[in-house]
Amino acid sequence: MTGKLLSLALRNVLRNRRRTIIAATAIGIGLAAMVFTDGLMIGMSDNLIDSVTDTWLGDAQIHREGFLTTYSPELLVDSAAEVLDRLDRDPRVVASAPRVLAQGTVSSAADLRSVILVGIDPERESRVSRIDDSIVGGEFLREEGGEGILLGSKVAADLEVGLGDRVVVTISQVESGIIYQDMIRVSGIVETGTAAVDESMSFVSAGKAQEMLGLPEDGFQEIAFTLSDRRLAEQADSNFWAGYSRGGNTALGWPDLMAQLDAVLAMSDFSTLIMAVILFGLVAFGIMNAIFMSIYERIFEFGVMKAIGTRAGRIVSLVVLEAAWLAIISIALGSLVGLAATWLVAQQGIDYTGIELSGATFREPVRPVLTLQQFIFYPLWVLLLTALVGLYPAVHAARIRPALAMRRSL
């Protein structure tokens, strides 16, 4: 009987082909829009996170506790050499780079700018951030004897200096507070597209920075590193983090380091949800409308079915199954359209490059991302919703009174 009922339901759905196709297209477009939006949102947030983590941040960082709120240069990472060694041996970590961070000024004949002076280990840094790939003039710091300075492009422009020009760097030493000045040759210009770097950073070798600040050889304020699986950064409760948060150090993933961006992404997740609710609402009413229309033109038929002994419960099942078939046709259609649209747009990408959002800049065209979940969860939702909203017209059909139905419709 179940098989027969399924087949009867399918035949009823295919009975008015044009209406079924129109309804299925409407529902399918809703589903496709959902798949596409979800893919676009994933693409966007991946793009933003990538641009932030790849450019400078890294997937995670280690600091001495309190450094991120005070930026006091005397708050050094505890046992930095040891920590780096552990990171090197950790299979979940791809690369790590220690950094010296200090507030200072850079001046030229033309002007003076306050900057974050960053001391880097060129070889390690090149594997964590993209500073080495963002050199628009000159060259990246060299391993040995790299005594030059790299200026953010905006800093260089403001100071009206170019390659080979000399600038004066001024900082106050950590222990003594003595003002230290040095004249350094500009050996490269950095342009990442990320304002935080281009407008306010200058880079020297770690050794040079330590010398200027009067820090020991393993005196670093920050260790940035990348993970083999970035999702680990989103799992703040993983014991990975506890493992590196000891001896007064704190290890944090990018969501904590870029709380602003994280909030923006959470907000866009929320708007995806709102969109889903609206789209599914439309889908639900589309289904209900289609089912009601098909019931209204079959009042007489339902009257006959009930007269000859079809129980009300069976009529309910029949109509719900019809709704389910409509959903399945719609899902097939919608998944195909969603897949095609997402794939097509992903080929070109949508160009948001240069647009900045909460400190993150789109560096590459945004490509919507296809995930398996889009083709499991959303269709399942459509199916579930359909069965649910199909129940209303189904009960309506089951309540048809044969005597009345046949009198009215003849």
Next chain:
Amino acid sequence: MTGSEGLIVAENVRKTYSDDGVPVEAVRGIDMVIREGEFTAIVGPSGSGKTTFLNLIAGLDSLTQGRVWLAGRALGEMSGRELSDFRRDNIGFVFQAYNLIPVLTAEENIEYIMLLQGRPREERHARVLEILEMVGMKGMENRLPGKLSGGQQQRVAVARAMAAKPAIVLADEPTANLDSTTSGELLDMMRDLNRTTGMTFVFSTHDRIVMERARRIVVMRDGMIAEDSRQPGGPPQ
């Protein structure tokens, strides 16, 4: 009455509809007994209450007053679901038109009630072939209703009504949409089935050609029985 007087026993049956608050007395006190094997026509002018009366004795509509027994069971005492199953097992229906489910083939339409009853596939199939032959529609089992003429559709409807071997077949104007030749043929077929199988038939009609073939004619007027006559050659009373 006790309900054992015949296959169908109607006692002082009344039905009053409310038409926008105005009461319409469609059936006004009918007493009637239909015995097993009868071939009865209910005739009367339009609006005389034929359909209403048939619906009442089939349990498709509720009585305003009175009692109806079918095969010894009082219809008024059954729940909706019991009544539904009771109709499935005891009454075959033929309506004026659109009897068949359009997406099911002749065979599927005919076996539908047996399917609801949960009868095994072989039994259903054998019965379909047997009954199709009886209604002169052999070889048409795979046709969809849309591919059958009006007369053929009514034959399939009669086949469906009889397939599960109910106690009685009720037909409300089964020939209303047919031309007179086809009407005559359908009625001849039904009368043959009545004769060969002993199946009880009650049908309503406007049509003289149809009426003439009945063995018992009940004439209704204004919701009441005006005349009840038996034709010679009817079954032993």
